[in-house]
Amino acid sequence: MSSSIDVGGQVRWNDQGLVPVVVQQWDSLEVLMLAWMDEEALRRTLTTGRAVYWSRSRQSYWRKGDTSGHVQQVRGARLDCDGDTVLLQVDQVGVACHTGTRTCFDSIDLHPFVDPAAVMPGEEAS
Amino acid sequence: MSSSIDVGGQVRWNDQGLVPVVVQQWDSLEVLMLAWMDEEALRRTLTTGRAVYWSRSRQSYWRKGDTSGHVQQVRGARLDCDGDTVLLQVDQVGVACHTGTRTCFDSIDLHPFVDPAAVMPGEEAS
Numbered sequence: 447m448s449s450s451i452d453v454g455g456q457v458r459w460n461d462q463g464l465v466p467v468v469v470q471q472w473d474s475l476e477v478l479m480l481a482w483m484d485e486e487a488l489r490r491t492l493t494t495g496r497a498v499y500w501s502r503s504r505q506s507y508w509r510k511g512d513t514s515g516h517v518q519q520v521r522g523a524r525l526d527c528d529g530d531t532v533l534l535q536v537d538q539v540g541v542a543c544h545t546g547t548r549t550c551f552d553s554i555d556l557h558p559f560v561d562p563a564a565v566m567p568g569e570e571a572s
Numbered sequence: 573m574s575s576s577i578d579v580g581g582q583v584r585w586n587d588q589g590l591v592p593v594v595v596q597q598w599d600s601l602e603v604l605m606l607a608w609m610d611e612e613a614l615r616r617t618l619t620t621g622r623a624v625y626w627s628r629s630r631q632s633y634w635r636k637g638d639t640s641g642h643v644q645q646v647r648g649a650r651l652d653c654d655g656d657t658v659l660l661q662v663d664q665v666g667v668a669c670h671t672g673t674r675t676c677f678d679s680i681d682l683h684p685f686v687d688p689a690a691v692m693p694g695e696e697a698s
Contacts, residue, residue, distance in 0.1 A: 456680060468594050468603055475601035477594055480657040495687030519690035525680040527669050531606040533677040537690065543653050551659040554582060554651040561621030564645035564663065 457488065458529040464500060465532055469542070472521035472535040478542035479550040481510075483532065495520050497536055516540040583614065584655040590626060591658055595668070598647035598661040604668035605676040609658065621646050623662055642666040 457465050464482045471478055481499040483491065487507055490498040497518035501508045511517030522535035543550040583591050590608045597604055607625040609617065613633055616624040623644035627634045637643030648661035669676040 456682075466592050466606060468606060470603055475603075477596055477601075477603065477659055480592060480594060480652065492682055492684040495685050495690060519687060520684045521686060523682040523684040524677040525682055526606065526676040527671050527673075527679060528676070529680070531676075532682070533603055545653050547653075550652040550654070550657075551650040553653060554655070556582075556618055556649040556651055556658070558618040558646045558649040559621050560647055561645060564621060 456525055456529055457485070457532075459485070460530070462502075464502070465530060467499065467532040467534050469497065469518065469534050469536060471538050473537075476549055477551060478536070478538055478548075488532070491520060491534070492523060497534060511539060514540070514544070516542065518542075582651055582655055583611070583658075585611070586656070588628075590628070591656060593625065593658040593660050595623065595644065595660050595662060597664050599663075602675055603677060604662070604664055604674075614658070617646060617660070618649060623660060637665060640666070640670070642668065644668075 459465055463484050465488070467481050467483050469478045469481060470476065482502055483498070484500045487498045487500045490507075497510045497520060499508045499510065517539045518536035519539070520534065521537055524533045525531070526533070541548050543552065545553065547553060585591055589610050591614070593607050593609050595604045595607060596602065608628055609624070610626045613624045613626045616633070616635075623636045623646060625634045625636065643665040644662035645665070646660065647663055650659045651657070652659070667674050669678065671679065673679060
């Protein structure tokens, strides 16, 4: 009988054994970043209260904040309907992005066309 | 001189030519789903005001809502610091998930350990 918790049994891992993780600030609901986990990173994240990822570039585990101090305390974790994406809600200490911005999505705007007909009267299509 | 808009020039596509897209309701900030785009899907999304994805299972383009009526009107689009993830803000008509729930993350709770020491006094660690 194994003493390990079966945290990954419901997850559909990709062909590299990874799953994408959307990381969201639990109270403001900002999307902070997207990262990747293998089964061990998910197990550590779900059992320790700290977010742990798999770094694809460094090919190693990466407990968020160990170097930067920008720790992520886990507040919730959900799996999507297909079992192939995790939504991790955290309390982010300091900034999430290694560039120094609060989220990893703060710098590059893709400037989409926003259909004025789809915007409610009185609203601004920013 | 090409008349096409260079929407994909900043994106780092994966080895299948795809990028993951985090889809968020623009006003409530709920994370609705994660989907994938190739360069053409991103171009259609950014230029038409409607979210268009690449279906990896069906190997075809998929304009959200064409079958279900659950259209996504584009409100914003950002690229992350590494250029390998898109955050798409939309106005979701009806439900986002094909299972009938508002988001694709409504059904499966992974029940993480939440460190009580990391929760502010008076807050509940849900």
